[in-house]
Amino acid sequence: MSAPRSPAAHSGVATRQARPPADVEQSPRRGRWYDTLGWVAITLGGAGFGFAAQDDADTTSTMPTTWIWVASVVLTLAGAWAVLRGRRHLMPVLDSLRGLPGDERIVLFLREFKDDPAFHRSIGTRFLWLRAIFTGQPLTAADLHTEEQQIATAVASFGRMVALGNPSDSLPPLGVERAYAADATWRGEVLAALGRAELVVLAAGSSRNLAWEVERIIERGVPTRLVLTVGHDREKYERFRWALGGFFPRGLPEYPKPDLRQRVLKSYSVRAVIWFDEDWTPHGKVLAGWVPVLDFARRTQRTVRRALKTVFVRAGLPARVTPALPRPATVPAGIALILAIWLVPVLVLTILFRFLEIVGAMTIGSDSIAGSAGIGFTFVLGALVLLGAVTLPWMWRVWRGGPLAVGMARIWGVSFTVAIAVFLLTPLDKEAVAHPSSETGGSITHSSHSDSSGYSDGDSSNDPFGDPFGDDFDDDSTEPTVPDGWPETLPLLGLTVLLSSLPLGATTLLMRREVRDWVDSRL
Template identity: 30%
Template sequence: MSPEDGTPTAPGPSDDANVRRRRGARLALSGRLQTFAGSTLMLAGVGIGSAAGNVSQGDPARPGLWIALLSAVVCGALGVPLFHRGRRARVHGDRLRSATIDSFETLARQRYVLYLRPFDLDAQTAELPTEPPSRWWASDFHLSRKTHEEQMMRWFAGLGPSIAVGRPGEPLPLTGARRGYLGDGEWKEVVGALIARAHVVLLAVGPKPGTVWEFTEALRTTEPGRLVLLVCHRPEPYERFRHMVAGEYERRARTEPGPWPAPPRLPDYPALRHPGRRSWDYGLKGVITFDPDWKATFTRFDPTQPLVPITLIINGIQRRGMRPVRARLAELPARSRATG
C-alpha cells in the first residue's frame, strides 16, 4: 500500500450506486441458479452413465446403451460450462453490489479484522479455484463457489468484519474483505492507525516495500497473538520477503522512536512431505502465528498428504490446520481503544 505498490485513490462509479447494486443482485442470483443447474446436469450425466453401464452389463448390443451414454455426454457438455459461467456471474454480481467504507475513521470504535496484502496479490486471490481434485469432468462439481480471498476470510468469520484498503484504480471492489480507499500520501498514517486498533491483523506476505513496512509496523504496535501472516506464495517470494524484513526492521529501529524489541525469526518454508505425488494446491498455502514471546510457527497446508485427492480429505487438511489458530484468536480479549 505504499507508493511503490500504487497510491490508493477513490474509484469513481460510472452509474448510480443503487442501480449498480440492483444489477449486481440480479446477476448474483442468476449466477447461483446457473451454478445449481450446471451441477444438476453434471450429476445427471454421471447417474445416467453409471445406470447405462449397470443395465448393459458391458454388452454394447444392449438397446438404449448408446442413447444413454450420449445423453450422459450431452449433460456433461452442457453442465460444465453452465456451472463455470454461473460461478463467474455470481462473483461479478457480488462485486457490483459490494458496499465500500466511506471513511476508515468510522471504524475507530468498532471491532474489525484488518486484511493487508501486496496489491499485486489481488489478481490471484480474486480468482475462483479452477483445478478440480481429480481429472474427470464431473469433479468440477466439487470446486468452490468462492474466490480465494472469500475462502481466506471465512476462516476468520466471527472475529469481526474483515476490512481492507482497496487497490488503486480498481473499477469495482473485490469480494471478501470490505474495501475502503485512501487519498494520495496518507497511506502510512491511516494504515498504521488501522493496525494499532485492529482486533486481528491478517497480513499476506510478499516482497513489496509497503507490505514489509506494514509487517514491521505490526511488530511495533500489535500484540503477538493478534498477528497472523497469510502465505499465498511459493517459497521464492517468501524468502525475498524475509530478507527485506530484516533490512527494513534494522532501518526503522535505527531511525525511528521505539520501542523496537528484537525482531522475530520467521520460519523456513516447510517442504512438501511427498513432492513427487500429485497434489491439488491451495490458494492459501499456510499461515504463520506467534506465541507471546514472538516465536513464530509456520502451519503448512500440505496437499500431497492424501493418497487420493478427494475433496473432503483435502479440505480436512486445511480445516485441521486452522482449528487451533481460530481457537486462539477466538480467546483474544477486546483491544484497548487507547492503543494507537
C-alpha cells in the same frame, strides 16, 4: 541480525503517478440473474452426469453418452462462471475502513495486490474434470468458495475480515469486503483499521507498500494478534525474509519443507502460517489435514483453523463461529416433499400388506392370501427400512445445510422428474412399436378375413375358387384406419405432470436465493 532494508532499497518499484480510487461498476440485478441461472446450469449438469454414468453401465442403451458428458461438462463450467460472476456483482463494497461501526470486531487482511489472483481462485474447481468423470460428484457451494473467503471464514471468531481493494478493480473480487482508496489516502485507511483490529493477517511479500505496513505492525507491538501466511513461492518468501525479517525482533523462520502429500494436495495461495509469542518468537506450521482428500474444497479453511489452534486458545475464542442466518422455511418444506416421495408410497404398501395378512389370517380358507400378504409385507418393510437408512441421514445433512447434500437434493429432483416422464410416456412393449398391429394400437391397420383353408377373402391370386366379384368381397378390407390415440394419452400426460411437480417442487424450494445464502453462511 542484519538491519532491515529500507522499502525503497529492496522494492524495485519505480515512482509512478498517484492513482485514484477504483471505479467499481456493479449491477445487483445482473448479479442475481447470473447467480440463479448459474445454479440452474450446475444442477442440470449434475443430472446429466448421473444419466451418462447410468447409460455407460447399460450396454443395451442407445443414448448418445458422449454428447451427454460433453453437455454436462459445458453446463457445469458455464454455471460455475455465471455464479462467480454474479456474486462479484453482489459483493458488498465498504465506503471506508474509517467508517466501520465502532463496536464491530474486525480482522485486517494485508497483501500485495499482485497476489490477488491466487487468493481469488477456488481450490474445489481445480480437479473438476477428473472428479466429474471418475466420481460423478456434483459441483457444490463449497467448491466455489475462494481461498480468501476460506481464510476469512477460518478466522471469523476474531471478527469480520476487511481489506483495501486494488484500484484497478472493475468488480470487487470474491473474498473479504473491501474499501477502495486513492494513493493519497490509503495509509490513513490502513492505520485506522490497524488501530482497532483484533487480528492482522499478512501475506508475505516484498513490495514497498507492504514494507510500510510491516513497520506499522511492529510499532503496534501486539505480536499475538499477527498471523503471516506463506505461499508456495520459496524465493518470494526468502526475499520477504531477507528484506523485512530484520523488523521482527526475533526474526522469521526458514521456508517450511512440505512432505509429498502437502505438495500434491496443496492450496493455491497458502502453504504455511506463522504466528508469534508475546516476545515475538515465531512459530511456523505447514497446512496439512488429517485426511486431506476428504472435503478437499474447504481444505484451506479447515487446515488454517487447525494450524492456528494455539492462537484461538490464547485469545479465548472458539475456532468455529455459529452461523448467524436462520434456516429458511423452504428447507423443511423441501425435505418434507422428498421424504413424502420416497417413503410414503412404501409406507402405504407396508400397511396394506399387513392389513391383508391380518384379514387373511382371520378368514377361514384364506391361508394362501395371508401367506402371500405376509411375504409382501416382509419385502416392503425391508424396502422401507433400506430407504429410511439412505434418505434420513441424507435429509439430516440437508437440514444442517451441507452443501453436497443440498446439491444432491436439487439434482435428484431433476433426475427423478425425467425418470418419471420416461417411465410413463415411453411404450413398454418395444415390439409393438417396431411392428404395429390393430391389437397393439398401431397407427395403421388393415382388415383381413381368413377362412379355414388359409386363403384370404378378396385375394383371387391365391384362391383358385375365389370370385372377386362375389358377395363376400369387401372393398374396404384393405383401407387403412388410423385410430385416434390422443384421448387415451391425455390422462397419462396429466399423471406425468402431477407426479413430476413433486420432485421439481423440492428442487425449486432448495434452489431459492435464501437457501443458497443460508448454505453459504454455514460453510
